[in-house]
Amino acid sequence: MGRTALLRRLLLVPPTLVGVAIVVFVLLRVVPGDPIAMMIPPGASTEDIDRLRAAYGLDQSIAVQMLAWFRDLATGHLGTSISLRQNVGSLILGRLPATLELVALATLIAIVLGTALALIGAFYRRRAGEWAVDGIIGIVVAIPDFLWGLIFILVFGVLYPVLPISGRLDPRLPVEFTTQFYLVEALVTGQLSVARVLLSHMLMPALALALPLSAIIARVLKASLAVAESADYAQMAKARGFSRRAVLLNEALPNAAIPTVTLTGVQFTFLVGGTVLIERIFSYEGIGNMAVDAVINRDLPLIQGIVLTFAVLFIAINLLIDILVTFLNPRLRRG
Amino acid sequence: MNGPVFSRRTLLQLAVAGAVTLSLPLGAAHVEAQEAGKTVTIAYNVNLPSFDPTVGASAVNPTIQTIYQAIFDPYIRQAPDLSFEPGLLTKWEYNDDKTKVMLTVRDDAVWHNGDKVTPEDVVWSLERAGNPESGNPIQFVWSKIGNFSIDGNVITADVKEYQPDLFKWMAFLTGYVMPKNYYEEVGAEGFEAKPVGSGPYMVDTFERNAFLRLKANPDYWGGKPAFETVIFKFVPDSTSRVAEIESGAADVTLEIPYEEFDRLKDKPGIVGETIPISDIAMIFINDVGVMKDENVRRAAAMSINKKAIVDRLLRGYGVPIDTLQTPEYDAYDPSITVGYDPDGAKALLEKSGYSTDNPVKFTIQTTRGFKPKDYEMVQAIVGMWRKVGIEATIEVYEIAKHYELRARDELAEAAFYNWGNAIGDPATSTGHAMFGPSPHSVWDGQEVFDAIAPLWAEKDEAKRIEGWKKVDKLIADTGAVIPLLQFVQPIVHIDSVAVVPQANGMLLPQKMTPEG
Numbered sequence: 016m017g018r019t020a021l022l023r024r025l026l027l028v029p030p031t032l033v034g035v036a037i038v039v040f041v042l043l044r045v046v047p048g049d050p051i052a053m054m055i056p057p058g059a060s061t062e063d064i065d066r067l068r069a070a071y072g073l074d075q076s077i078a079v080q081m082l083a084w085f086r087d088l089a090t091g092h093l094g095t096s097i098s099l100r101q102n103v104g105s106l107i108l109g110r111l112p113a114t115l116e117l118v119a120l121a122t123l124i125a126i127v128l129g130t131a132l133a134l135i136g137a138f139y140r141r142r143a144g145e146w147a148v149d150g151i152i153g154i155v156v157a158i159p160d161f162l163w164g165l166i167f168i169l170v171f172g173v174l175y176p177v178l179p180i181s182g183r184l185d186p187r188l189p190v191e192f193t194t195q196f197y198l199v200e201a202l203v204t205g206q207l208s209v210a211r212v213l214l215s216h217m218l219m220p221a222l223a224l225a226l227p228l229s230a231i232i233a234r235v236l237k238a239s240l241a242v243a244e245s246a247d248y249a250q251m252a253k254a255r256g257f258s259r260r261a262v263l264l265n266e267a268l269p270n271a272a273i274p275t276v277t278l279t280g281v282q283f284t285f286l287v288g289g290t291v292l293i294e295r296i297f298s299y300e301g302i303g304n305m306a307v308d309a310v311i312n313r314d315l316p317l318i319q320g321i322v323l324t325f326a327v328l329f330i331a332i333n334l335l336i337d338i339l340v341t342f343l344n345p346r347l348r349r350g
Numbered sequence: 351m352n353g354p355v356f357s358r359r360t361l362l363q364l365a366v367a368g369a370v371t372l373s374l375p376l377g378a379a380h381v382e383a384q385e386a387g388k389t390v391t392i393a394y395n396v397n398l399p400s401f402d403p404t405v406g407a408s409a410v411n412p413t414i415q416t417i418y419q420a421i422f423d424p425y426i427r428q429a430p431d432l433s434f435e436p437g438l439l440t441k442w443e444y445n446d447d448k449t450k451v452m453l454t455v456r457d458d459a460v461w462h463n464g465d466k467v468t469p470e471d472v473v474w475s476l477e478r479a480g481n482p483e484s485g486n487p488i489q490f491v492w493s494k495i496g497n498f499s500i501d502g503n504v505i506t507a508d509v510k511e512y513q514p515d516l517f518k519w520m521a522f523l524t525g526y527v528m529p530k531n532y533y534e535e536v537g538a539e540g541f542e543a544k545p546v547g548s549g550p551y552m553v554d555t556f557e558r559n560a561f562l563r564l565k566a567n568p569d570y571w572g573g574k575p576a577f578e579t580v581i582f583k584f585v586p587d588s589t590s591r592v593a594e595i596e597s598g599a600a601d602v603t604l605e606i607p608y609e610e611f612d613r614l615k616d617k618p619g620i621v622g623e624t625i626p627i628s629d630i631a632m633i634f635i636n637d638v639g640v641m642k643d644e645n646v647r648r649a650a651a652m653s654i655n656k657k658a659i660v661d662r663l664l665r666g667y668g669v670p671i672d673t674l675q676t677p678e679y680d681a682y683d684p685s686i687t688v689g690y691d692p693d694g695a696k697a698l699l700e701k702s703g704y705s706t707d708n709p710v711k712f713t714i715q716t717t718r719g720f721k722p723k724d725y726e727m728v729q730a731i732v733g734m735w736r737k738v739g740i741e742a743t744i745e746v747y748e749i750a751k752h753y754e755l756r757a758r759d760e761l762a763e764a765a766f767y768n769w770g771n772a773i774g775d776p777a778t779s780t781g782h783a784m785f786g787p788s789p790h791s792v793w794d795g796q797e798v799f800d801a802i803a804p805l806w807a808e809k810d811e812a813k814r815i816e817g818w819k820k821v822d823k824l825i826a827d828t829g830a831v832i833p834l835l836q837f838v839q840p841i842v843h844i845d846s847v848a849v850v851p852q853a854n855g856m857l858l859p860q861k862m863t864p865e866g
Contacts, residue, residue: 048750052757054407176597186561186581300559
């Protein structure tokens with residue numbers, strides 16, 4: 016991606032976000048589910064309901080509410096959560112790091128597993144090894160992430176209780192963090208024992224998220240490796256006497272990686288979306304879990320803030336991936 | 351050609367480093383299973399959104415009251431059987447002509463920061479709760495009294511409008527005493543960051559959406575609770591809560607599927623307990639369309655075999671009911687019955703020209719998965735109705751839509767719902783569910799309105815309760831609502847912890863004790 020193309024992409028970001036914001040705002044107010052109706056106790060009169068509605072600014076027209084929200088957004092204020100009565104921005108910033116750490120670990124696992132499967136499949140092409148890999152990929156991709164989550168809970172949480180089932184941290188652990196990036200902070204400050212506890216909590220949800228992605232990576236990378244291995248440069252390396260393994264790792268893999276990187280980038284955004292269910296199942300305190308509560312409570316400002324955050328994430332990740340692919344592929348740099 | 355991207359040695363080194371990190375002993379941070387009798391871990395079914403128990407949506411969420419009652423003291427406490435007992439108030443009463451209330455504040459209670467709980471705290475809490483600007487969702491209850499005066503430990507207030515169940519509300523939603531000086535000093539945000547109550551447990555650590563760790567209050571007026579530490583792990587998914595207990599990661603949990611309850615309670619080391627609670631399943635009847643016909647309404651009520659639903663769908667965990675009162679409520683009258691009579695239902699429908707060949711048609715709305723077996727119950731009911739000449743179409747909606755439609759009086763002809771009434775007063779069950787002008791009611795019949803209206807301000811308690819029983823009889827006789835069953839709460843816990851189930855559905859850690 017050239018400089019002009021990058022600039023064009025960056026210029027498109029604000030209108031895209033405004034579009035997302037408008038659609039989400041209007042949709043949330045059009046679909047059934049009144050947050051005030053959710054909180055009125057027995058005995059409340061119509062006047063009491065009106066008073067509550069006015070207190071949350073929901074007595075205004077959609078246009079007036081939207082203008083007020085955009086005015087707040089312009090000053091960096093995402094609004095106040097109805098159910099949590101706190102600043103939406105602070106709530107999201109408090110939970111987002113947990114999700115990012117989980118997604119990063121899941122992506123890492125998916126890349127390692129997917130690459131390993133693809134290499135094994137490519138190495139044993141047209142032999143039992145490739146069939147076994149194809150079989151594994153088929154099974155892994157057929158089972159959705161939340162089902163993997165439940166399977167892991169049953170196996171590693173109940174039958175062989177070696178991993179914790181819920182949360183991000185052991186509630187009995189007397190440890191305090193200065194940032195919300197617990198794992199990063201524990202690793203950077205050398206608290207390996209705390210990092211181990213954090214990883215043990217993250218392992219099952221991360222694996223559940225990673226498995227379907229690893230299968231997709233394996234499938235695409237294996238196909239790309241087959242193409243790359245038949246290319247002239249790979250054939251030349253073989254002719255010069257390099258082993259099959261060396262050709263695969265050093266010649267075919269770097270070239271086959273480009274479409275896989277693009278795919279991983281796209282899937283990464285789906286991975287972030289997948290945290291909504293997985294974080295719920297594992298009671299993991301990330302933004303996905305908070306999103307479920309926000310929807311259940313019809314917490315309109317919080318839902319809006321979360322959707323907007325997801326939109327920013329998706330745009331940023333896609334932009335980064337495009338830049339990365341350009342960096343990896345010299346032909347695109349010149350384009 | 352360069353060497354391999356990762357040599358075999360590099361890969362091996364990386365693998366070993368990872369394995370070592372994962373297998374490292376926790377050292378100082380590692381905490382083994384807590385000493386028996388010191389800590390109890392509860393896998394809880396809802397998150398705690400906010401610490402202030404008097405404002406916002408969480409203040410009126412009955413399930414969250416368990417946590418609030420561990421940290422804060424209600425004005426008046428509720429015993430496991432729904433009766434009332436002293437809390438921060440040791441005495442509460444109206445004067446003879448019900449124009450004043452007198453409240454006596456206990457003198458041995460202290461806040462978690464060491465300050466003494468004073469009558470000024472109580473007055474401030476009541477005035478704040480009654481202020482329309484405070485954000486208290488049931489401000490309309492607290493605003494019925496005002497003009498407070500304090501004499502020693504006794505508070506006297508004027509009754510602006512008589513509210514028969516005022517004292518009962520003092521044991522439930524938003525009925526908590528808050529620390530005046532501390533709150534004014536730190537403000538709302540400071541209070542959320544470091545809440546101070548006067549309850550049996552003090553907040554130690556809170557990880558939103560993850561867990562809440564509480565420490566026993568050694569100076570609690572009711573005595574220090576048995577467990578030094580209480581951990582509420584927020585596990586909204588019922589499958590995960592089952593796994594928490596089964597894996598030993600939690601000691602107590604609740605609200606799990608009855609099938610799982612039956613399986614778990616038979617496992618060694620795990621105890622299962624059930625208690626009928628103050629939540630009921632019912633079908634709202636909206637008096638529109640075919641539901642204006644009393645024969646149709648009564649036939650719909652008479653053709654439901656409630657016992658079969660309890661036995662077959664809820665594995666016996668439920669109590670069939672014929673009024674909106676459960677046996678624990680003040681106005682429960684066992685003589686009011688509807689009965690299962692499909693032949694009688696057929697005869698009633700025939701009078702209105704309906705039969706199995708020419709069925710009466712309407713819609714029944716329900717949630718799916720909001721309460722145990724809600725959709726399945728409605729499916730079974732629709733099957734029973736079909737046999738007598740009622741063809742109902744099921745419409746599934748989310749609970750939020752139910753609230754919205756009910757507030758607008760736009761529910762379908764029939765709508766399944768679960769109604770809670772932890773204070774046990776008939777005004778909170780029959781009253782608000784059936785009084786036309788209430789935003790909670792979709793019944794607009796004049797006869798029921800006329801029967802209920804004078805009861806809101808009836809000062810003679812015996813007469814008031816009798817009045818509600820008459821309303822229940824009228825409702826049963828005219829099929830204005832279909833009460834189905836009282837829910838039973840399943841609780842499972844390890845056998846080394848004793849739990850006291852409460853009819854109001856709360857799972858109070860301060861009532862848990864080590865056993866054995």
